[in-house]
Amino acid sequence: MLKKKNKSFITTCLISILIIFCFFKNPRQKNNYFKAELQWDIFSYYMYLPYTFIYDDIKMRDPNVVHDIFKKYNLPGTYYQAYQLENGNWTPNYTMGFALLWAPFFFIGHTWAKAGGFPVDGWSMPYQFCIASGALIYILIGLFFLRKVLLKFFSDTLTSVVLLLIVLGTNYFHEAINDYLQPHAMMFTGYAALLYYTIRWHEELKRKYVMIAGLIMGIMILSRPSEILCVLIPLLWNVYDKESFRKKIELIKSNYSQFILLLAFAFIPFIPQILYWKYVTGSWIFFSYQNTEGFDFFKPHVLNVLFSFKKSWLVYTPIIIFPIIGILLLRKYNRNIFLPILIFFVANFYLLSSWAAWWNGGSYGMRYFVDSYPVMAIPFGYVLMDIYQRKWIVRIPLYLIMGFFVVLNLFQTWQYMVSIIPESRMTWPYYKKIFFKIHVPDEDRKLMEVERSYGETEEFKNVHEYHSRTVAYFDFDSLNSDFFDDSKNDTTHRLSGMHSYRMTGDDEWGPKYQIQYDQLIPKNRDHAWLRVTVNYFTEDDIKENPASLVINMPHKKYNLKYRAFDFEKYPSKKGEWNKLVFDYMTPFPYSEQDHFDIYIWHRGKKTIWLDDLKIEAYFKNE
Numbered sequence: 001m002l003k004k005k006n007k008s009f010i011t012t013c014l015i016s017i018l019i020i021f022c023f024f025k026n027p028r029q030k031n032n033y034f035k036a037e038l039q040w041d042i043f044s045y046y047m048y049l050p051y052t053f054i055y056d057d058i059k060m061r062d063p064n065v066v067h068d069i070f071k072k073y074n075l076p077g078t079y080y081q082a083y084q085l086e087n088g089n090w091t092p093n094y095t096m097g098f099a100l101l102w103a104p105f106f107f108i109g110h111t112w113a114k115a116g117g118f119p120v121d122g123w124s125m126p127y128q129f130c131i132a133s134g135a136l137i138y139i140l141i142g143l144f145f146l147r148k149v150l151l152k153f154f155s156d157t158l159t160s161v162v163l164l165l166i167v168l169g170t171n172y173f174h175e176a177i178n179d180y181l182q183p184h185a186m187m188f189t190g191y192a193a194l195l196y197y198t199i200r201w202h203e204e205l206k207r208k209y210v211m212i213a214g215l216i217m218g219i220m221i222l223s224r225p226s227e228i229l230c231v232l233i234p235l236l237w238n239v240y241d242k243e244s245f246r247k248k249i250e251l252i253k254s255n256y257s258q259f260i261l262l263l264a265f266a267f268i269p270f271i272p273q274i275l276y277w278k279y280v281t282g283s284w285i286f287f288s289y290q291n292t293e294g295f296d297f298f299k300p301h302v303l304n305v306l307f308s309f310k311k312s313w314l315v316y317t318p319i320i321i322f323p324i325i326g327i328l329l330l331r332k333y334n335r336n337i338f339l340p341i342l343i344f345f346v347a348n349f350y351l352l353s354s355w356a357a358w359w360n361g362g363s364y365g366m367r368y369f370v371d372s373y374p375v376m377a378i379p380f381g382y383v384l385m386d387i388y389q390r391k392w393i394v395r396i397p398l399y400l401i402m403g404f405f406v407v408l409n410l411f412q413t414w415q416y417m418v419s420i421i422p423e424s425r426m427t428w429p430y431y432k433k434i435f436f437k438i439h440v441p442d443e444d445r446k447l448m449e450v451e452r453s454y455g456e457t458e459e460f461k462n463v464h465e466y467h468s469r470t471v472a473y474f475d476f477d478s479l480n481s482d483f484f485d486d487s488k489n490d491t492t493h494r495l496s497g498m499h500s501y502r503m504t505g506d507d508e509w510g511p512k513y514q515i516q517y518d519q520l521i522p523k524n525r526d527h528a529w530l531r532v533t534v535n536y537f538t539e540d541d542i543k544e545n546p547a548s549l550v551i552n553m554p555h556k557k558y559n560l561k562y563r564a565f566d567f568e569k570y571p572s573k574k575g576e577w578n579k580l581v582f583d584y585m586t587p588f589p590y591s592e593q594d595h596f597d598i599y600i601w602h603r604g605k606k607t608i609w610l611d612d613l614k615i616e617a618y619f620k621n622e
Helices: 006-024 041-047 049-051 063-072 096-116 124-150 156-166 174-176 181-206 207-223 225-236 242-254 257-265 270-281 302-307 318-333 335-355 366-388 392-417 430-436
Strands: 082-084 091-092 466-474 501-505 509-516 527-539 548-554 558-566 576-583 595-602 608-620
Touching: 006 124, 006 156, 006 174, 041 049, 041 096, 096 124, 096 181, 096 207, 124 156, 124 181, 124 366, 156 174, 156 366, 156 392, 174 181, 174 318, 174 366, 174 392, 181 207, 181 225, 181 366, 207 225, 207 257, 207 270, 207 392, 225 335, 242 257, 302 335, 302 509, 318 366, 318 392, 366 392, 392 527, 466 509, 501 509, 509 608, 527 548, 527 595, 548 576, 558 576, 595 608
Parallel strands: none
Antiparallel strands: 082 091, 466 608, 501 608, 509 595, 527 576, 527 608, 548 558, 548 595
16 A cells, blocks of 8 residues: 555656656657757857857857857758847847756766867757756656646545546646747746745745745746746735635735845846846846747637637647636635636737747647646546546446547657657648548658748759749839839839839839738738849949849738848849749738838949849649
8 A cells, every 4th residue: 555645756757757768759759869959949058158158158159059059960950049238248138047946057068078079169068968958857846746736626536536637638748748948848947936935925924935935936937927827826825806816915914024025136147147238238127038929919819719720729739728717616625716817818829829929839749738737637537537437327437438538649659759740831621631540651751731831042853733823013114013213213224114113222122012911812821932033234343333132021020031142142133024923822810900011122333223122923723
């Protein structure tokens, strides 16, 4: 017979062993053993450390560092992880919370690289292995904290069941074993620990609990500012009506010094960030999230977040419906925590549903919700208590449904890891084809959304599979699809008709055409190719008088896909008309009301002439 509370401890240990096993047996490590960890967004979270302690270039002024790292380690995509300030310095897009968490493991990797003869560059295998292993340690700590939280409410057996369902039945499992360097499984630990110390403080009112809770909140918010919602947990804990709210105010007043301690310790993690901002940007406070998609607070993507087969919460993590129902049951079983959990859930759901890139990029399911699963685990326990009290005719089917959801989650997690489920190209027709399949023929893969390129250039190879239409044409005589400055019409050099468009050294912006996404792309298509043909004439070498064709799709202030095609990169002859053709695949839109901007950017100071500018759209044959 296991001693009291030993069962849940053994369950947590077994889950941890499973996660560690999957961590090292991850299919992506087979041919690339811990050499592809620090890329994409992780690059931005991490780059504070090597730039400070290896390259002695906190201001990131040396462009060769990034260029060499991208080339040496074949990093995907473009360099979007930092941006240049007006003073010439560069700063990462993201704040340094994760860099602080990873710092001990960085120094272990740094020592290993030096002693083992590896490149001491911040990205060689010892660094990547140690940072990944450090993230795993934080993740496993979270499971033990969640166990402690659940034992405050439930029996040892029920705690074990909730732990198993939360880990194996949700996309937390994927985040823990495959995307462990993404923020979400580590933020799961933050919420579990914050819950635990919030509960302990309300039980004993000891200073040490409030200091630890403050540090946890500070590092969470510094790591991901959207976690500001975590303050709702200690703030509203045990508040369920007017009288309990009054008592909470009195509790804070009578423990005012501890409330100040909470704020002070929450501020501590921000000290190195503020000093960094002052040194690099010149300001004590700086908004670093300038190259991100932003939020659509007035048009949250609720239906897509819940039900889309591209990526959604209830489709890919259907078991989560049980803890959502459990929130309502808190009024019956534990009204003290009903209001704080309900308010947190609603606020968190609204915030995450408002994110413009609602599909969460390349991920299995809605990874952003993983952070909050420790909070959801409590109502999950109460819904299991309620089910247990029902008649067997209700209880058994519900258990079978939960069991099916666990199997489905584990199987689809495997499908994702072996690339049967795509990162962000899923469609309903393809989902039907691959449901519980271990092999997928190439013909079925054609049912996915088109594969989009993340590089600076892209090649339109399969033109024969598309049909086209002319979207816009400018001959600067009579066939013009939009208004332009006709005072720029000129007859000095022309390719056809009577006029061309003349841009002098004072003219930076040339003809522009704008079209809305839903006016360009039919509803039953997921993309189109734009092919823009431009003819230009210059009396000088184009390298001395550069110009570009720009195609951009902005969403508010964020450029979803910006491409500038530089004329000087292509063969040309001065004193003659040169014809250039550029191809651009449309991105997945944040809003179908967003538009494309297509225009000429004259970067030189001498005259250039344009003529017969044509924009064609190519659509997949049905």
